[in-house]
Amino acid sequence: MNFPSASRKGGLSPSRRLSGARGQTAFYLSWRLRNRRSLFSAVAFLFLSATLVLADPLIVGSKKFTESYVLAEIAKRSLEKAGIKVEHRQGMGGTIILWEALRGGGIDVYPEYTGTIAEEVLKQPGASIAQIRNGLSAQGITMTDDLGFNNTYALVMRRDQSERLGLRTISDLRAHRELKFGLTHEFLERRDGWRPLSERYQLAPAEVVAIDHALGYSALAKGEIDVKDAYSTDAKIADYGLVTLIDDLHFFPQYKAVFLYRKTLSPQATHALNDLSNSIDEARMIHLNSEAERTKNYAAAAQQFFGTTDSAITTPFVSETFRNKLLRWVTRHLELAGISLLLAIVVGVPLGIIASRGGVIGHAILGITGVIQTIPSLALLALLVPLPFFGISARTAIVALFLYGLLPIVRNTATGLQDIPRPLRESAIALGLTAGQRLRKIFLPLASRSILAGIKTSAVINIGTATLAALIGAGGLGEPIISGLNLNDHVTILEGAIPAALLALLVQFFFDLLDRVLIPRGLRL
Amino acid sequence: MNALVHFRAVTKRFGDDFAIRELNLEIERGTITALIGPSGCGKSTILRLIVGLVTADSGEIQFDGEKIAAETIMKIRRRLGYVIQDGGLFPHLTARHNLALQPRLFRKRRDDIENRITELCQLTKFPSSGLDRYPLELSGGQRQRVSLMRALMLSPELLLLDEPFAALDPLVRMNLQRDLKEICARLEQTVLLVTHDLAEAAFLGDEIALMNEGRIVQRGSIADLRAKPADEFVREFISAQRGLVQL
Numbered sequence: 001m002n003f004p005s006a007s008r009k010g011g012l013s014p015s016r017r018l019s020g021a022r023g024q025t026a027f028y029l030s031w032r033l034r035n036r037r038s039l040f041s042a043v044a045f046l047f048l049s050a051t052l053v054l055a056d057p058l059i060v061g062s063k064k065f066t067e068s069y070v071l072a073e074i075a076k077r078s079l080e081k082a083g084i085k086v087e088h089r090q091g092m093g094g095t096i097i098l099w100e101a102l103r104g105g106g107i108d109v110y111p112e113y114t115g116t117i118a119e120e121v122l123k124q125p126g127a128s129i130a131q132i133r134n135g136l137s138a139q140g141i142t143m144t145d146d147l148g149f150n151n152t153y154a155l156v157m158r159r160d161q162s163e164r165l166g167l168r169t170i171s172d173l174r175a176h177r178e179l180k181f182g183l184t185h186e187f188l189e190r191r192d193g194w195r196p197l198s199e200r201y202q203l204a205p206a207e208v209v210a211i212d213h214a215l216g217y218s219a220l221a222k223g224e225i226d227v228k229d230a231y232s233t234d235a236k237i238a239d240y241g242l243v244t245l246i247d248d249l250h251f252f253p254q255y256k257a258v259f260l261y262r263k264t265l266s267p268q269a270t271h272a273l274n275d276l277s278n279s280i281d282e283a284r285m286i287h288l289n290s291e292a293e294r295t296k297n298y299a300a301a302a303q304q305f306f307g308t309t310d311s312a313i314t315t316p317f318v319s320e321t322f323r324n325k326l327l328r329w330v331t332r333h334l335e336l337a338g339i340s341l342l343l344a345i346v347v348g349v350p351l352g353i354i355a356s357r358g359g360v361i362g363h364a365i366l367g368i369t370g371v372i373q374t375i376p377s378l379a380l381l382a383l384l385v386p387l388p389f390f391g392i393s394a395r396t397a398i399v400a401l402f403l404y405g406l407l408p409i410v411r412n413t414a415t416g417l418q419d420i421p422r423p424l425r426e427s428a429i430a431l432g433l434t435a436g437q438r439l440r441k442i443f444l445p446l447a448s449r450s451i452l453a454g455i456k457t458s459a460v461i462n463i464g465t466a467t468l469a470a471l472i473g474a475g476g477l478g479e480p481i482i483s484g485l486n487l488n489d490h491v492t493i494l495e496g497a498i499p500a501a502l503l504a505l506l507v508q509f510f511f512d513l514l515d516r517v518l519i520p521r522g523l524r525l
Numbered sequence: 526m527n528a529l530v531h532f533r534a535v536t537k538r539f540g541d542d543f544a545i546r547e548l549n550l551e552i553e554r555g556t557i558t559a560l561i562g563p564s565g566c567g568k569s570t571i572l573r574l575i576v577g578l579v580t581a582d583s584g585e586i587q588f589d590g591e592k593i594a595a596e597t598i599m600k601i602r603r604r605l606g607y608v609i610q611d612g613g614l615f616p617h618l619t620a621r622h623n624l625a626l627q628p629r630l631f632r633k634r635r636d637d638i639e640n641r642i643t644e645l646c647q648l649t650k651f652p653s654s655g656l657d658r659y660p661l662e663l664s665g666g667q668r669q670r671v672s673l674m675r676a677l678m679l680s681p682e683l684l685l686l687d688e689p690f691a692a693l694d695p696l697v698r699m700n701l702q703r704d705l706k707e708i709c710a711r712l713e714q715t716v717l718l719v720t721h722d723l724a725e726a727a728f729l730g731d732e733i734a735l736m737n738e739g740r741i742v743q744r745g746s747i748a749d750l751r752a753k754p755a756d757e758f759v760r761e762f763i764s765a766q767r768g769l770v771q772l
Contacts (some may be wrong), residue, residue: 038691389676424615426609427607427613429578429602430728431602432603441626445617446615522616522618522661523617525616
């Protein structure tokens with residue numbers, strides 16, 4: 001069934017362009033092998049192909065924590081019951097990335113919380129539900145009624161410690177500056193997070209460290225930290241025997257769970273989403289979260305929500321075998337790293353040749369590629385996502401990886417050419433060869449060892465960095481690593497980390513073989 | 526009148542230092558001229574100006590009546606052979622490919638190239654079994670023979686040799702000097718040789734041009750230089766190397 005979404009009105013909106021990206025990259029690779037046309041037309045094709053329109057599933061996004069995954073799965077199931085084709089891009093980088101993707105059309109639906117919308121998205125702290133609806137509407141976004149529970153921020157402690165110290169409320173913390181706080185990066189930076197909270201409650205703990213949400217729970221259990229921020233429906237609060245400190249000054253705003261979706265969604269889809277309002281209370285949500293974390297399977301937890309008697313589900317849940325998953329991750333990973341490496345070579349070698357001539361332009365090229373390297377990868381992704389051409393897609397990941405891959409190739413090409421001894425350089429000139437002939441026949445072969453070493457470095461870096469593509473839902477071996485981090489589950493992390501490490505070794509080995517083919521024998525004596 | 530190379534009041538500076546100043550020089554066809562002098566006297570610069578690796582600050586250089594300039598240099602280079610101290614062979618190419626590189630890019634026929642290589646192997650006494658070796662697999666003397674062959678591939682009108690034997694051991698050097706003399710005689714080759722070794726200049730050169738501080742101080746045969754030194758510098762330079770000349 002063809003789902004009448006935004007594609008009808010805007011066939012070239014970013015979401016339509018990116019939704020076919022996965023199939024197209026595979027097609028692109030095989031096309032490359034069949035037709036040995038110039039690399040430039042290949043690159044042109046890559047970008048053109050992105051504008052083609054294929055059959056579009058509706059895309060549901062989620063943030064990288066359990067509840068977001070489960071709610072997205074529930075939305076997916078509800079939409080599928082209405083006969084709509086759905087894809088779940090799971091575990092994307094954070095509020096800003098999901099919001100920009102929704103606004104740009106990269107995704108169509110994602111679960112969010114009213115407090116976050118008011119504070120972070122609309123920048124109207126304390127806005128009423130009506131004000132929030134108005135603010136969203138102005139940006140082409142609608143929200144469902146709340147799903148039935150309030151998942152607000154909370155501060156949690158170990159039960160034994162809170163009882164020993166007699167701590168019940170956040171205000172009680174004021175007298176215990178020695179307690180060590182371990183807070184998530186997002187909470188530390190939020191407008192309704194740590195800074196205003198500590199001002200309101202006059203808290204000045206001796207030590208505050210930043211720590212990943214899931215890792216923070218095990219740090220808290222081990223006593224490495226004493227207080228941590230949590231979501232009030234976190235399954236781990238019960239699992240680890242923690243207590244929630246009472247927000248006695250009513251600092252935290254309401255965080256009612258809702259689905260945000262694009263106004264252009266079809267009536268059936270809108271209906272399917274709104275059917276979910278007021279259907280999940282706090283106890284139910286905690287139970288689903290804990291099921292998801294126990295079984296390591298979000299889809300199965302979402303299934304529980306609908307109950308086993310429900311036979312109307314169009315695509316019954318089937319657990320994907322590990323082999324299939326691994327194959328999917330590795331293929332995707334190689335696609336991301338391979339295409340970006342190819343682009344980096346096509347662009348990097350000519351830039352390296354220009355840079356080898358020195359001068360203002362040469363220094364500028366080396367300087368700029370060097371600066372790009374210093375941008376943290378998550379920051380680079382967050383910068384690219386809001387741009388109209390990119391959004392949440394493999395394309396964004398490929399461009400980021402391409403940018404990271406440039407420096408080693410550019411620098412090694414430039415130094416390889418600069419290191420050619422002057423007598424050889426002059427002999428080539430004295431033979432009466434043109435600049436182009438000198439470059440092709442003499443200088444590039446002489447610099448081949450250095451250039452290949454640069455390409456090898458880029459390839460290995462790309463294999464490693466490509467794990468971050470999962471943060472923007474582009475898949476690859478980062479998928480298990482990120483969900484593993486989120487679940488604090490070492491086995492799942494290793495499911496991604498070990499293949500990624502093996503892949504890096506394999507790539508290294510492959511390039512060592514390539515050296516023997518591509519570096520002229522006379523240079524290897 | 527009909528000099529192959531003609532320098533007219535040529536000056537070349539590197540920063541504040543004069544490499545050559547107000548230099549006049551003519552090279553006649555069919556002669557071997559040896560440029561000699563202490564290091565830094567500007568003798569290599571003369572070759573580099575002809576090849577166009579550096580350009581003159583003032584004055585004019587003509588090759589076969591044509592002014593050496595940016596527009597003419599590519600054509601002129603194809604009429605020159607240039608051999609430097611360590612040969613300048615490209616390490617990624619075998620001896621054969623080093624030889625064939627230039628004629629192939631100038632679209633010479635494949636069998637013509639092969640014939641020329643065979644011919645030059647005989648002339649330079651280079652064993653053809655060495656043709657498929659890479660430069661690093663050849664001895665220093667063999668490398669210089671290949672380098673000389675490469676310079677002679679297109680039958681250049683002028684052969685420029687910049688200290689071609691300086692890095693070789695004495696026995697190898699002597700053999701090569703003898704062979705070179707024979708080759709040049711047979712080809713009636715016009716040669717401009719740069720050396721710091723008076724014995725080599727005397728043995729190979731029809732004429733010696735002794736240079737000091739960017740100028741030619743005296744030009745003539747070794748006998749002229751010894752009998753009638755133009756100034757104190759010439760006398761000292763000759764006597765400093767006398768022991769060798771008596772060989």
